[in-house]
Amino acid sequence: MDDEPVPNDRLRAAMDAAGLTIEDVSARVEVDPKTVGRWVYADGRRPHRTTRTLVAELLRVEETHLWPAEKRPASSPAVAELVHLYPTRSAVPFALWTDLIRGATEAVDVLVFSGQFLVEQHDLLPVIRAKEAAGVRFRIAVGDHTSSAVVQRAAEEGTTGGLEGRVQMMRRYLQDVAHLPGVEIRTHGTILYNSIYRFDGQALINGHAFGSLAGQNPMLHIRHVPDGTMWEHYMRSFDRVWDLARPEPTER
Incomplete structure (x- = not known):
C-alpha cells in the first residue's frame, strides 16, 4: 500500500555516521527513545519542525535530506535514492x-x-x-x-x-x-x-x-x-x- 510506513534509511545512516544511537539522539533532543525509534524504523512521519531542526543540527546534515518535503519536484525519485554519501x-x-x-x-x-x-x-x-x-x-x-x-x-x-x-x-x-x-x-x-x-x-x-x-x-x-x-x-x-x-x- 502507498501509505504503508517505511524505515527512514537516511536518518539511520546519518545517526550511524555520527556514531549516535537512538538513546543518544533521544537524550540530546529531549524526546522519548521510543519516539526516535519510530522515526527511524516504523512511522515514516516527520517530527515537529523544531525537533527536525535540532536533529539535523545534531547529525550535521540538512533537514531536507533527512525529511524531504512531501511535495517533491519531478526529479525527486532519483534524489530519494541517495541515503548517504x-x-x-x-x-x-x-x-x-x-x-x-x-x-x-x-x-x-x-x-x-x-x-x-x-x-x-x-x-x-x-x-x-x-x-x-x-x-x-x-x-x-x-x-x-x-x-x-x-x-x-x-x-x-x-x-x-x-x-x-x-x-x-x-x-x-x-x-x-x-x-x-x-x-x-x-x-x-x-x-x-x-x-x-x-x-x-x-x-x-x-x-x-x-x-x-x-x-x-x-x-x-x-x-x-x-x-x-x-x-x-x-x-x-x-x-x-x-x-x-x-x-x-x-x-x-
Missing part, C-alpha cells in the same frame, strides 16, 4: 555493514576485485551459509588475479603483487561456500569502475579514482525506489559484468 569506504560505519549483510532476506550481489575485508572484518562466510539455507541468493564476482585489469590496477595504486594476492585469498575463502546451491561465484577481468555491494533493496557503491586505494574512495549508499534511475544504472552495470564473468570451479 560517505567520503571514503573506510568511513562507512561498521554497524551499517552489519545491518545490511545480516538483514538481507532475498538477494546479495557483490562485484569487486578482492573484497577480502568482507570475510576478514565482517565474517561473511558463516552469514552466507546461514542465509543460503534460508533461501537468500548470492552472486559474487571477484577479479581474475591473472587478468590485465587486475595487474594494471595493482600497478596504478602502488600495490604491485599485493592486489593479486588479495584476490587469490578471496577466491580461496569463497571456495568454502561455492558448492552451495544458492551461491554463485564468478571471476572477471573487466576494468572495475565501481565496486558494488547490493543487499536486497539497498546498495553501497564504491567508486574508484585513478591511483587511489579502494578504501580511500567515496561510497554511495543508495536504495531502490519507484522510478529511480541510479539503482537501475548500477544494477545494469553489475549484470553486464556478471554476464561476462566466468563461473568459478569448485573444489568439492
Whole structure:
C-alpha cells in the first residue's frame, strides 16, 4: 500500500555516521527513545519542525535530506535514492555493514576485485551459509588475479603483487561456500569502475579514482525506489559484468 510506513534509511545512516544511537539522539533532543525509534524504523512521519531542526543540527546534515518535503519536484525519485554519501569506504560505519549483510532476506550481489575485508572484518562466510539455507541468493564476482585489469590496477595504486594476492585469498575463502546451491561465484577481468555491494533493496557503491586505494574512495549508499534511475544504472552495470564473468570451479 502507498501509505504503508517505511524505515527512514537516511536518518539511520546519518545517526550511524555520527556514531549516535537512538538513546543518544533521544537524550540530546529531549524526546522519548521510543519516539526516535519510530522515526527511524516504523512511522515514516516527520517530527515537529523544531525537533527536525535540532536533529539535523545534531547529525550535521540538512533537514531536507533527512525529511524531504512531501511535495517533491519531478526529479525527486532519483534524489530519494541517495541515503548517504560517505567520503571514503573506510568511513562507512561498521554497524551499517552489519545491518545490511545480516538483514538481507532475498538477494546479495557483490562485484569487486578482492573484497577480502568482507570475510576478514565482517565474517561473511558463516552469514552466507546461514542465509543460503534460508533461501537468500548470492552472486559474487571477484577479479581474475591473472587478468590485465587486475595487474594494471595493482600497478596504478602502488600495490604491485599485493592486489593479486588479495584476490587469490578471496577466491580461496569463497571456495568454502561455492558448492552451495544458492551461491554463485564468478571471476572477471573487466576494468572495475565501481565496486558494488547490493543487499536486497539497498546498495553501497564504491567508486574508484585513478591511483587511489579502494578504501580511500567515496561510497554511495543508495536504495531502490519507484522510478529511480541510479539503482537501475548500477544494477545494469553489475549484470553486464556478471554476464561476462566466468563461473568459478569448485573444489568439492
